Amino acid sequence: MKAEIISNSHVARGYFDMKFAAAFDGAEPGQFVMIRVTGSMDPLLRRPMSVAGFENGICRVIYKVVGRGTQLLSAKNPGDSIDVLGPFGNAFSPPDTAENILLVGGGIGIAPLLYWHLRNPGRKATAFIGGAASNDILCADEFKHSTIATMDGSAGVRGLVTSPLLETGLLREKGTYLLACGPKGMLKAVDGICIQHGVSGELSLEERMGCGFGVCLGCVVDTSGGRKRMCVDGPVFGVGSVKWQT
Amino acid sequence: MKAEIISNSHVARGYFDMKFAAAFDGAEPGQFVMIRVTGSMDPLLRRPMSVAGFENGICRVIYKVVGRGTQLLSAKNPGDSIDVLGPFGNAFSPPDTAENILLVGGGIGIAPLLYWHLRNPGRKATAFIGGAASNDILCADEFKHSTIATMDGSAGVRGLVTSPLLETGLLREKGTYLLACGPKGMLKAVDGICIQHGVSGELSLEERMGCGFGVCLGCVVDTSGGRKRMCVDGPVFGVGSVKWQT
Amino acid sequence: MANLKVVIGTLELVNPVISASGTFGYGLEFVDKLDLRRIGAFATKGLSLNKRDGNPMPRICETPSGMINSIGLENVGIDVFEMEKLPEIRKTGAKVIANFFGETEDEYLEAARRLDAMEGVHALEMNVSCPNVEKGGIEFGSDPAFLEKLTSLVRKAIRKPLIVKLSPNVADIRPFARAVENGGGDAISAINTLKGMSVDTATRRPRIKRVFGGLSGPAIRPVAVRMVYECARTVKIPVIGIGGIASLEDMLEFLIVGAVAVQVGTMNFVEPGICQRLAEELSVWCEKERIADIREIIGSLKTD
Amino acid sequence: MANLKVVIGTLELVNPVISASGTFGYGLEFVDKLDLRRIGAFATKGLSLNKRDGNPMPRICETPSGMINSIGLENVGIDVFEMEKLPEIRKTGAKVIANFFGETEDEYLEAARRLDAMEGVHALEMNVSCPNVEKGGIEFGSDPAFLEKLTSLVRKAIRKPLIVKLSPNVADIRPFARAVENGGGDAISAINTLKGMSVDTATRRPRIKRVFGGLSGPAIRPVAVRMVYECARTVKIPVIGIGGIASLEDMLEFLIVGAVAVQVGTMNFVEPGICQRLAEELSVWCEKERIADIREIIGSLKTD
Numbered sequence A, B: 001m002k003a004e005i006i007s008n009s010h011v012a013r014g015y016f017d018m019k020f021a022a023a024f025d026g027a028e029p030g031q032f033v034m035i036r037v038t039g040s041m042d043p044l045l046r047r048p049m050s051v052a053g054f055e056n057g058i059c060r061v062i063y064k065v066v067g068r069g070t071q072l073l074s075a076k077n078p079g080d081s082i083d084v085l086g087p088f089g090n091a092f093s094p095p096d097t098a099e100n101i102l103l104v105g106g107g108i109g110i111a112p113l114l115y116w117h118l119r120n121p122g123r124k125a126t127a128f129i130g131g132a133a134s135n136d137i138l139c140a141d142e143f144k145h146s147t148i149a150t151m152d153g154s155a156g157v158r159g160l161v162t163s164p165l166l167e168t169g170l171l172r173e174k175g176t177y178l179l180a181c182g183p184k185g186m187l188k189a190v191d192g193i194c195i196q197h198g199v200s201g202e203l204s205l206e207e208r209m210g211c212g213f214g215v216c217l218g219c220v221v222d223t224s225g226g227r228k229r230m231c232v233d234g235p236v237f238g239v240g241s242v243k244w245q246t
Numbered sequence C, D: 001m002a003n004l005k006v007v008i009g010t011l012e013l014v015n016p017v018i019s020a021s022g023t024f025g026y027g028l029e030f031v032d033k034l035d036l037r038r039i040g041a042f043a044t045k046g047l048s049l050n051k052r053d054g055n056p057m058p059r060i061c062e063t064p065s066g067m068i069n070s071i072g073l074e075n076v077g078i079d080v081f082e083m084e085k086l087p088e089i090r091k092t093g094a095k096v097i098a099n100f101f102g103e104t105e106d107e108y109l110e111a112a113r114r115l116d117a118m119e120g121v122h123a124l125e126m127n128v129s130c131p132n133v134e135k136g137g138i139e140f141g142s143d144p145a146f147l148e149k150l151t152s153l154v155r156k157a158i159r160k161p162l163i164v165k166l167s168p169n170v171a172d173i174r175p176f177a178r179a180v181e182n183g184g185g186d187a188i189s190a191i192n193t194l195k196g197m198s199v200d201t202a203t204r205r206p207r208i209k210r211v212f213g214g215l216s217g218p219a220i221r222p223v224a225v226r227m228v229y230e231c232a233r234t235v236k237i238p239v240i241g242i243g244g245i246a247s248l249e250d251m252l253e254f255l256i257v258g259a260v261a262v263q264v265g266t267m268n269f270v271e272p273g274i275c276q277r278l279a280e281e282l283s284v285w286c287e288k289e290r291i292a293d294i295r296e297i298i299g300s301l302k303t304d
Ligand SMILES: Cc1cc2nc3c(=O)[nH]c(=O)nc-3n(C[C@H](O)[C@H](O)[C@H](O)COP(=O)(O)OP(=O)(O)OC[C@H]3O[C@@H](n4cnc5c(N)ncnc54)[C@H](O)[C@@H]3O)c2cc1C
Pocket: A032, A043, A045, A046, A047, A048, A049, A050, A051, A061, A062, A063, A064, A065, A066, A067, A068, A069, A070, A071, A108, A111, A112, A205, A206, A207, A208, A209, A235, C061, C062
C-alpha cells in the first residue's frame, strides 16, 4: 500500500522519526509494519518497523540507520511515498490489574513502548531506557518517568539498563508488570530478572523477517508453547516463555 | 564522480531536460556520459546519455523515460546527486569546408545535434527533426532553421523525417554535410540517402553499453574499417562506413 | 477477453499464475490478500508424513535482488494439513497443488497416496531436492535414473496429476526433464532454489545457521529462464516456469520460452497480492496485444 | 600498516585484489582510472592464438543485480597482445595474469607456451569454459578427468604459475577443484559466469543474439561464495574468489570462506576505480580491526 510521508526527521545521530499517512485504520502498541523502501529489486525484502504512534490516520515509526534499507528510508522527503503493509503481529496486553508498568527499552526498542505509554496515559509507568551512548537514548522526554543508562556513561547512569532496573524497588512491589523491547541479550537478561523476582511481563522480540505475515517461516522462535512464528504469534511473548538459544 | 543536479525539468510527455554540475572540464558535441542512477545493485549498469550542452561547468542531457533507469533519473530533484563518468567517445567533426550542415535527428537523437548547433552558432545549419508525435519533437525552437516530421502528423509534415530531407534541394548542393542521430532504422535510411546523393556526413549510433570506455566489448559494430567499439571508436561514424546488419 | 486457461495433466487452471511452494503457506494466510479463485492455483508448503520443525535459526537472509533460505522443510505434517488446513482451504475455492517430499522412497509413496486421496487437493508436486537418507544423503533429484524410478513409482500409486519439481543444481537439466517424462510424470516445474551461501563479515559466521541455503528471487531469473527453455525443448509434457518472477514481463519471459504456466515465489513476501495482479495484467496485456488465447504466447520465442 | 601481501604459486601480489578477465580489457584502458601498481594484479581479456571477432550483437543485457554477456571470447590474439599491448602494459608496472583458452588441447598448450615466454606476463589463468571442438563441443571444464589431464599437460609445458578458472555450471565443483590440484595446477579461480538467458518480451527474441550467455554481477555472489568455500575446503592450493564483488564486505566474504585473493569483474564497468578502492578500504579495515596480516582473515569462517 502506498503511503505518503508526512515527516522524516533526523532526531539524533543515526536516528529518524517518521510519520506517514497510513492506509490502515489503526495499530496496537507492539504491532509492526513492513516497509518497502524502493521499487527496485535491491534491496528486495520489506523492513519491519514497530509502530511508535498512530493518530488520526497518521502512523509514526522511529528507526535507526543500520544498513542499506534504513539508509534509503532516511533519504526520503515529506511528500515522497513508501509502500507499507500491516499492521502485523500481536500487541502488548498488560492486564488491568497491573498497577505498575515497567517499560524497559534498549536502543530503538523504545519505539513500541513509547506508543504503549502514549496510548495509556492513565496508567502508571516508569521507563528504563538503555543505549550505547547519549545519542542512542530516544524520546526520553516523552515518558513521564524515566531512568537512563548508557554504556559509556554519556547520559544517565553508566552501564546496562538492567542495573537501574535491578536497583529499583518496583521489582519487588505487587502489581508490577514489565514490558520490554530491545536487543536479544537485553531481553534475555530482563527475562531472567523477571523470573527471578516473580514479575510477570511481556517481551517484544526481533528477528529477520522475510514476509511479516507468517508464510516464509524465516522468523521462528522456540517457546514453551512450541515453535512459533515471531511475526504472527509475536513479536510479543510472555516473560518466561521464550527458550533462549545460547 | 558525484555530480549535483541543477535542474531536471519535464519538457514534454516522457521527456526530461537535466542539468548537472560536471566534474569534468568540457565535452564535445557527439560525446556522451555514463550515468549511474542509483547506488543500489538494481539497476546495475550505467546509462549512456549524449551531452546536449556544456557551459560554465554545467552539463546538459535530454532524455526520454523508457525503462527503469530513466524512470529513476526522472524522479531526481535539483540538489540530489547522480554519479557521472565521462565524457566518452569521439565527436562530430564536420570539416570547415562544409558550408551547409544538415542536422537530422530522430526522437531523442536530437540531443547531440542541438549541442553541436549551439556550439557552432556561426555555421549554417538546417535541422530535420522527426518523431512519432508532436511531444516527441524536442527543442525545435532552439534551432535556427528546422523542419519537423511526425508519424501521426500531429506536428510538421506527416511521415518519416527522411521525406522532408529527400525533398530539400540542399542534398544536391555542393558543400552540404550531414550529421544524424536517431534510431537505427532512420540512420540506415539516412546513410543510404547520403550515399545515393554523394553527400558526406557522420552518424551517431546507439547500442547497449556495459562500460562506455572500451572494455566490456558489448557495443561492437562492423565497419568498413573492421570491427569497432561504439563507445571509444564511436559513437560517431562516417557516412558509408557502417555495415548495417539486416 | 482472452482465454487464459491452461491445462496440466487433468488439472485445469483459470490462468497460468500459480503461487510457489514455501512462499504461500497453506493458502489461508492469503485469503485477505487476494482472491484465491482468481489465480491459477497455489502450491502448499512442502508436506511430509510427519510434522517437521525445520532448521535452526537464522534461516533466511537477503542478497542482491534475492534471498537465501534454509527453512529445512518445516511443515505441519500431512495429518494436520488434512484435518486443520484443508477443510478451510476448500472453502476458498482455490485450486490446490500439494507439494510434498520424503526422505525415503516409501515416505514419498505414502505421502503421495495420502494426498491423492484428499478431496480439495487437485494435483501433487513432488520436490526431489531432498537428501535421500537411504542413499547416503545424495538428493533424490540428482541422478536421472533414480528420478525416473521414483517418478514412475509415485505415478503408478496415484490418480491425480503429478508434477515433478527439478533442482537447478545440476550440470545439465535436460536428462532430468527426460527422466520425469519417461517416468510418466504429468508435468515438470523448474526451478527450485540455487545452492548459495552468505557470510556476515562482522561476526565471520554464515548468515544462515546451516551454512548453505537456497537462493531465490529476481537474481536467479536468468538461470531459471534458461533451464525452463532447455526443459521445454526437451520434453513434450508441460513445463511450469519458476524463478524470480516479479512482473508481467518476467512472467511472459517464461511463457515465451515454453512454460505452460508459472509459479511466483519470493515476491509473494514483498507483495502478497502479486499473483492476482499478474493474472489481471496478463489478461489486460493479451487484450491490448490482441491475443485471443494464451497458447499463442507459450513457446513463441523467435530465434532466427 | 597491515601486511596485505598474498602469494599464488610464485606470484607475489601487493594485495589480494585482482581485476577479472574480460572486464579489464588489456589493462591499458584503466591507466587513467587507477594506479595499476596499487592492485594485486589484473587478468587480461581471454587470449587465443588467433584474433577472434566473437559473437554477433547484441551480446550483453542487464538483469536484476547482474548482467548477461555472450562476447564470445573476442580478443586481439596472442601476437597483437605481445607486440602492441604488452610493451605498453610493462610500462605501467602492473602484475599481469594472462587469461587464455583454446579449442583443442594443442591450442591450449601452444597459447600457454607463448604466454609463458613473454616478459611482463606474471602468471597464466586457463579458462576451461570453452567448447572442445575435438570432443564434440563439450566444455573442457565439464569432465574432471579431462580437466586433470589438460591441467597436467599445460603445467608441464610452462614455468609460470598456472591458475585454472572453473565453471559454476556443474552439479558439484569439488571434483573439478581436485582435478586441478591433482593435475599440478598452482591455483584455482572460481567462478566464471552462470549460464543464463533473458527474453525481450516486446520482440519475443532472446536479448542475447546467441540465446544463452554468462550471468555475472552481485546476483551470483551467493552461488560464488558457496562454491569458493567448497573449493577451499577441498584443496590445499590457493583459491581465488570471483563473483559479484562490489564492496569491501563482499570481498571479505570470499576471504573469510577461504579465498587467498579475489577478482572483481562486472563492477569494473560500473566503477572503473573499484579495485584500487577495495584495496585501500581493505588496508584501512585491517588497521581498524587490528589485523596485522591478511592471512588472519583468510579461511577464518566460524561455523560452530
Ligand atoms: C518486529 C520488528 C520490529 C522492529 N522495529 C524497529 C523499529 O521500530 N526501529 C528500528 O530502527 N528497527 C526496528 N527493527 C529492526 C529493523 O527491521 C532493522 O534494523 C532493519 O530491517 C535493517 O534494515 P537495513 O536494510 O538498514 O539493514 P541491513 O543490515 O542491510 O539489512 C539486511 C537484512 O537483515 C534484516 N535485519 C537487519 N537487522 C535486523 C534486525 N535488527 N531485526 C530484524 N531484521 C534485521 C533486514 O530486514 C534485511 O532483510 C525491527 C525489527 C523487527 C523484527
